[in-house]
Amino acid sequence: MGPRTEQWINRPVALSGSAMVHKPLGLLAELTHRCPLGCPYCSNPLALDARGDELDTATWARVFREAAQLGVLQVHLLGGEPGARHDLVDVTAGAHAAGLYINLITSAVGITDKTLGALTEAGLDHVQISIQDSENPSADHIAGYDGAFARKRALATEVARRQLLLTVNAVVHRANIDRIGEMVDVALTLGASRIEIAHVQYYGWALKNRAALMPSREQVERAATAVAELRARHHGRIVIDAVVPDYCARYPKPCVGGWGRHSLNVTPAGKVLPCHAAESITGLEFWNVRDRSLADIWANSPAFNAFRGTAWMKEPCASCPRRELDFGGCRCQAFALTGDVSATDPVCHLAPDHARVEELAAVRTDAPYVYRRM
Numbered sequence: 302m303g304p305r306t307e308q309w310i311n312r313p314v315a316l317s318g319s320a321m322v323h324k325p326l327g328l329l330a331e332l333t334h335r336c337p338l339g340c341p342y343c344s345n346p347l348a349l350d351a352r353g354d355e356l357d358t359a360t361w362a363r364v365f366r367e368a369a370q371l372g373v374l375q376v377h378l379l380g381g382e383p384g385a386r387h388d389l390v391d392v393t394a395g396a397h398a399a400g401l402y403i404n405l406i407t408s409a410v411g412i413t414d415k416t417l418g419a420l421t422e423a424g425l426d427h428v429q430i431s432i433q434d435s436e437n438p439s440a441d442h443i444a445g446y447d448g449a450f451a452r453k454r455a456l457a458t459e460v461a462r463r464q465l466l467l468t469v470n471a472v473v474h475r476a477n478i479d480r481i482g483e484m485v486d487v488a489l490t491l492g493a494s495r496i497e498i499a500h501v502q503y504y505g506w507a508l509k510n511r512a513a514l515m516p517s518r519e520q521v522e523r524a525a526t527a528v529a530e531l532r533a534r535h536h537g538r539i540v541i542d543a544v545v546p547d548y549c550a551r552y553p554k555p556c557v558g559g560w561g562r563h564s565l566n567v568t569p570a571g572k573v574l575p576c577h578a579a580e581s582i583t584g585l586e587f588w589n590v591r592d593r594s595l596a597d598i599w600a601n602s603p604a605f606n607a608f609r610g611t612a613w614m615k616e617p618c619a620s621c622p623r624r625e626l627d628f629g630g631c632r633c634q635a636f637a638l639t640g641d642v643s644a645t646d647p648v649c650h651l652a653p654d655h656a657r658v659e660e661l662a663a664v665r666t667d668a669p670y671v672y673r674r675m
């Protein structure tokens with residue numbers, strides 16, 4: 302630790318009112334943007350951090366300690382593919398030493414049985430594996446990687462054998478939304494205690510494939526009925542988390558639980574973001590853990606304070622009784638669809654730009670996917 306680092310770590314941090322009220326509970330640690338898959342809805346930013354710019358093991362350990370001091374309870378180790386980091390076991394040990402609950406979010410490609418064993422010994426608590434469909438060849442086609450589905454099944458089996466908790470994450474869109482039931486069956490077969498059915502979020506790379514991924518309204522309605530039936534059928538066996546997709550909702554989601562309220566996201570190169578897609582908003586100033594403590598960033602970073610609370614809101618949000626429930630929706634989506642980061646999320650039926658969402662939801666093509674290649 303250099304003298305400059307010690308100087309700011311030991312400096313008392315003045316927390317603003319909103320930061321005092323809302324302590325962060327979760328930290329998303331993006332260890333790398335490198336990834337073997339090519340998903341057409343990749344949530345990595347358009348400009349990727351280079352391998353040479355990634356934070357080293359010791360810095361991550363320091364970030365985890367600072368996160369724990371700030372009140373964070375849970376860290377999600379993700380990427381890209383975190384297995385691309387050769388020091389993943391040491392990074393995990395650093396999070397464990399800080400006392401954090403550790404969830405590894407992985408594509409499963411790049412995590413061997415041996416690595417999983419070492420991760421378990423280092424303190425790993427939970428594993429989340431994404432699946433692209435319930436069957437091949439569709440699953441590998443969506444992932445843009447031959448053999449991915451078989452490797453996911455193999456790693457999930459090993460996770461269950463080691464009695465680690467397993468969540469299956471299924472991202473759904475037009476090509477697979479009619480097989481939600483089959484994906485729940487896959488999750489049950491693999492021994493998952495929870496499945497997260499997540500509709501594609503349309504910002505960043507997914508915007509390039511929006512028309513190819515967009516489900517029809519009938520598909521979304523069938524999926525909602527299927528989820529209700531599946532929850533009743535599998536009650537007590539598996540938790541099924543699912544939300545209505547943005548473009549078919551009446552109100553927006555309280556994205557990330559409200560900007561700067563509960564979580565923070567550290568990029569591979571150390572920038573701290575209020576949400577994983579925040580870099581898609583131009584003009585925000587992000588601070589970096591290489592220069593400042595996490596507590597200082599949480600309390601004082603211009604990006605975190607930009608949309609905390611409700612003072613920044615325009616009408617109709619400013620006087621809406623739901624403004625403390627959904628916080629005006631998603632800032633990244635508002636910016637992507639309107640170019641105005643302070644606009645009401647157009648998903649809301651009260652938003653001046655709501656018609657834009659309905660127009661976009663009706664645009665569908667059978668164009669081939671534009672895969673994300675690193």
Ligand code: SF4
Nearest residue numbers: 618621623624629649
């Ligand atoms: Fe939420 Fe704003 Fe819509 Fe009200 S107007 S429901 S606060 S997005």
Ligand code: FES
Nearest residue numbers: 556576631632633
């Ligand atoms: Fe950034 Fe919703 S994804 S605020």
